[in-house]
Amino acid sequence: MRIPILKLHEYLLITIQVEMDDQTALQFQEDLLNKIHDTGAKGVVIDLTSVDMIDSFIAKVLGDVVRMSKLMGAQVVLTGIQPAVAITLIDLGISMREVSTALDLEQGLDKLRLELEG
Amino acid sequence: MDIQSCVEVRNEWDIVSARQLGRNMAKELGFGNVDQARITTAISELARNIYLYAGRGKICIEPIDQLGRKGLRIVALDNGPGIREIRKVMEDGYTTSGGLGAGLPGVKRLMDEFSIESTVDVGTEISATKWLR
Amino acid sequence: MDNLIVQMINENQETLKNNWLKEVNLFKDKEIASYSTTLKLSEETDQQFFELLIKHINYHDISKDGTLDQFFDQVLHTGLPLKYLTQGLQIARRVILNMLVEAEMEQEKLAALYREIDSWLDPILNRVVENSSQIWERTVSIQKTALLELSAPLIPVFKNISVMPLIGSIDTERAKLIMENLLNGVIKYRSEVVLIDITGVPVVDTMVAHHIIQAADAVRLLGSTCILVGIRPEIAQTIVSLGIDLSLFPTKSTLQKGMENALEITNQQLISNE
Numbered sequence: 001m002r003i004p005i006l007k008l009h010e011y012l013l014i015t016i017q018v019e020m021d022d023q024t025a026l027q028f029q030e031d032l033l034n035k036i037h038d039t040g041a042k043g044v045v046i047d048l049t050s051v052d053m054i055d056s057f058i059a060k061v062l063g064d065v066v067r068m069s070k071l072m073g074a075q076v077v078l079t080g081i082q083p084a085v086a087i088t089l090i091d092l093g094i095s096m097r098e099v100s101t102a103l104d105l106e107q108g109l110d111k112l113r114l115e116l117e118g
Numbered sequence: 119m120d121i122q123s124c125v126e127v128r129n130e131w132d133i134v135s136a137r138q139l140g141r142n143m144a145k146e147l148g149f150g151n152v153d154q155a156r157i158t159t160a161i162s163e164l165a166r167n168i169y170l171y172a173g174r175g176k177i178c179i180e181p182i183d184q185l186g187r188k189g190l191r192i193v194a195l196d197n198g199p200g201i202r203e204i205r206k207v208m209e210d211g212y213t214t215s216g217g218l219g220a221g222l223p224g225v226k227r228l229m230d231e232f233s234i235e236s237t238v239d240v241g242t243e244i245s246a247t248k249w250l251r
Numbered sequence: 252m253d254n255l256i257v258q259m260i261n262e263n264q265e266t267l268k269n270n271w272l273k274e275v276n277l278f279k280d281k282e283i284a285s286y287s288t289t290l291k292l293s294e295e296t297d298q299q300f301f302e303l304l305i306k307h308i309n310y311h312d313i314s315k316d317g318t319l320d321q322f323f324d325q326v327l328h329t330g331l332p333l334k335y336l337t338q339g340l341q342i343a344r345r346v347i348l349n350m351l352v353e354a355e356m357e358q359e360k361l362a363a364l365y366r367e368i369d370s371w372l373d374p375i376l377n378r379v380v381e382n383s384s385q386i387w388e389r390t391v392s393i394q395k396t397a398l399l400e401l402s403a404p405l406i407p408v409f410k411n412i413s414v415m416p417l418i419g420s421i422d423t424e425r426a427k428l429i430m431e432n433l434l435n436g437v438i439k440y441r442s443e444v445v446l447i448d449i450t451g452v453p454v455v456d457t458m459v460a461h462h463i464i465q466a467a468d469a470v471r472l473l474g475s476t477c478i479l480v481g482i483r484p485e486i487a488q489t490i491v492s493l494g495i496d497l498s499l500f501p502t503k504s505t506l507q508k509g510m511e512n513a514l515e516i517t518n519q520q521l522i523s524n525e
Contacts, residue, residue, distance in 0.1 A: 019138070022130040022166075053137065053155055055162035056221055079474055083434030084155035086472040090430075091156060092163075092224035093210050095468040097499065102474035103441055152431060 003028045005035050011112060012036065012074075013105070015047045025061040032065060036074045043112035044069055047105050049080030059094045066099050075115055077101065079108035122180030125165075127196075128173075133165040136177040140192065143179050147190055148250060156228040157190060157248055163221045164194035164244060172198020172242065182247065189230075189249040197241040204234060256351075256364055260308055263350055268301055270346040278338050296326065300339055308371070319375070323382050333383045337376060344372050403429040405436030411443040412513045414506070418451030426462035433466055437475045444513040445470055448506050450481030460495040467500045476516060478502070480509035 001024045006013040012035055018024065032044065046062070048054075054062070066076040079102045081089075089096070100115075102108035123143070125136040140161040144154045161177060168175035175196025182191050206212050210223050222244075226232040229246040236242040260267065275297055303319050310316075326336060351364055402425055407413045415433055437445060447463065449455065455463075467477040479502040482490075490497060503509040514520060 019134060021134045053141075053158045053162065055159045055166070056224060057162075057166055081472045081474065082155075083431065083438060083469075083473065084152040086434055086469040087152050087430060088155045088159045088228060089472060090465045090469045091227045092159065093227070094224075096472060097468070101472055103437075103443065104474075107443070107474065 001027075002031065005032060007035075007039055007041065010039075010041055011043045011045065011109065012039065012041045013045050013047070015050070015105075017050045019053075020051070020058055022057060025058055029061055029065050029068070033068055033072065036069055036072050041074050042116055043109075044074050044076040045079055045102075045105060045108040045112065046076060047079045047108070048085070049082070049104070051085060052082065054081075054085050054089060056092055056094060059089060059092070059096065063096060063099060075100065075112055077108040077111050079103065079105055122178050124176050124178040126174070126176050127165050127168045130169060133162060133169060136165040137161045140177075140179050140190075143181065144190055144248075147181055147188065149190070149248070150251070153248060153251070157192070160225045160228045160246055160248075161192055163225050164192060164246070167221055168194060168196045168198070172196035175241075187249060189247050191245060191247045192229075194244040195241070200238040200240055200242055201234075201236040202238055204236060208234075256347075256367060257308055259350065259354065260305065260347065264305060267346050267350060270349070271301055271342055272297055274342045274346065275339055278342070279335075282334065282338070296331075297339075300326075300336075301343075304340075304343055307375075320378070320382065323379050324386075327383050327386055333379070336379045336383075340372060340376050340379065344368060399425070399428055403432045405432055405440070405442075405445070407436075407440040407442065408510070409514070409517075409519060411441060411517045412446070412510070412519075413437070413440050413442040413444075414446045414448060416448040416451060420453060421459050421462055423458075423462075426459075426466075429462070430466050430469060434469055434473060437470060437473050442475055443517050444476045444478060446478050446480050446506060446509045446513060448481040448509075449479065449486070450483070450506070452481075452486075455486050455489060457493050457495060460490060460493070460497065464497070464499070471500070476501075478509045478512055480504070480506045 001018060001021075003014060003016055003018065003020075003024065012032070014028075014032070016028075020028075035041070036044070046065075062078065066078075069076045077100045078096075081101065100111065102111045123139055125132060125139055127133065127136060137158045141154055141158045144157045149157065161179070165177050168177070173196075175194065175198065178193045178195070180191050180193075182189050201207055207222050208226070213221075222234070225244075225246055229248050231247040232245075234242070234244045299322065303322050307319055323336060327333065347368055348365065351361060351368075356364075402419070403415060403417065405413050405415045413436060415429070415436070417429065421429070433445065433447075436442065447466065449463070452459065463479065467479065470477040477500050479497065479500065482502055482504050501509075501512060503512060
């Protein structure tokens with residue numbers, strides 16, 4: 001299973017809408033880094049509105065993706081994390097403080113624009 | 119509803135089926151959506167531990183009713199190498215697999231009750247309960 | 252129930268009633284008068300109480316027609332103390348036993364009648380206690396829910412800015428509720444900034460601070476910013492002396508300062524019309 005990555009000007013947009021197994025998560029990591037390399041994207045928005053569970057493995061993959069993308073010159077914003085998901089992450093002791101977040105896709109794009117231009 | 123359901127954990131996809139089973143049972147028992155997420159996440163952590171450290175094992179989920187108090191219990195069983203230093207694995211940030219080290223202490227925080235029994239070279243049994251509020 | 256007692260009770264009803272009323276009044280003067288003056292401890296209630304008891308002795312069944320239960324409920328709902336009912340029943344036991352003793356019958360017979368009376372009165376007593384504890388439990392659970400509902404409202408103030416005023420002490424259960432209300436509210440009102448006002452929280456210890464930090468972290472995961480306001484001097488002192496690190500998110504001394512900060516973050520301004 002592969003998660004589709006859309007390109008919009010200099011940004012990449014990903015909406016995760018499947019229940020992610022470990023393999024899908026790792027495949028996504030690889031695909032995204034390749035896409036950043038190919039397109040020279042400056043910003044990435046990963047929308048998690050439909051994701052109803054993030055365990056420590058997926059959290060680690062997401063955190064890694066953010067750091068790796070940064071190394072390649074792309075800012076990542078995670079958007080749409082649901083309250084129940086946020087609460088379980090906090091219970092797990094994962095606060096992802098170094099990761100940039102926004103309420104939804106739209107605000108995520110605004111945030112990227114602000115960070116990249118301002 | 120009072121029969122326990124088990125999922126064999128042998129590969130990564132079994133982790134997904136274990137947590138789907140858990141979510142369905144939690145929903146059926148009437149847990150709110152935050153507790154459903156807590157239960158699903160706890161199952162995911164336990165199933166992944168089995169897959170990573172024991173290779174195979176099983177996750178059993180059962181509704182419980184103690185003196186009218188309803189809840190859901192997750193039991194994770196394996197015949198793997200066992201855990202040498204239980205105190206260490208219950209510390210935040212301790213990991214031997216390169217993960218976040220949030221697994222077991224995280225499960226303990228996600229659930230209301232937690233117990234672990236492990237014998238080196240014999241296996242591990244972890245039981246965790248969430249009560250219906 | 253032994254017909255002999257029923258008969259004796261019926262025959263001596265007037266004496267029993269007078270003795271009972273006398274003792275009940277003594278008890279009321281001593282115990283309940285100080286309880287509350289607004290309570291209606293009318294003679295009528297006493298009369299009704301005794302008559303219902305006699306009526307149910309004749310029925311041989313305490314739950315028959317439910318009037319006794321109804322009376323107990325009514326008494327408890329008017330706020331009369333439970334001990335009025337329990338004492339009333341104990342006094343009834345005493346006056347009936349006195350009557351039997353005065354009747355001068357054989358020891359064995361007397362003992363049997365004692366047991367008879369106990370077996371008749373005990374279920375009533377149990378019923379009263381049961382009813383009243385049910386009423387209590389219900390009241391407590393209603394109040395608990397009401398308190399929880401009250402305890403953490405998220406109020407949208409300006410576009411994309413909400414405030415959660417916290418009042419009273421924060422325990423783990425309440426912290427969970429605060430977290431859920433806070434996060435659901437952030438989504439519902441699309442709040443880019445939430446101000447948590449702890450002016451009304453009497454003590455901020457390590458645990459309370461931990462809960463607040465977790466809430467702020469969760470708010471951040473959702474993509475919103477949390478500003479902690481209402482930090483009084485003594486709270487600032489305890490936070491620092493306990494070694495709690497709140498530097499990860501913005502804090503302000505007053506709600507007003509926090510609001511100015513929130514308007515700045517959301518690119519809004521208050522313009523005076525003067």
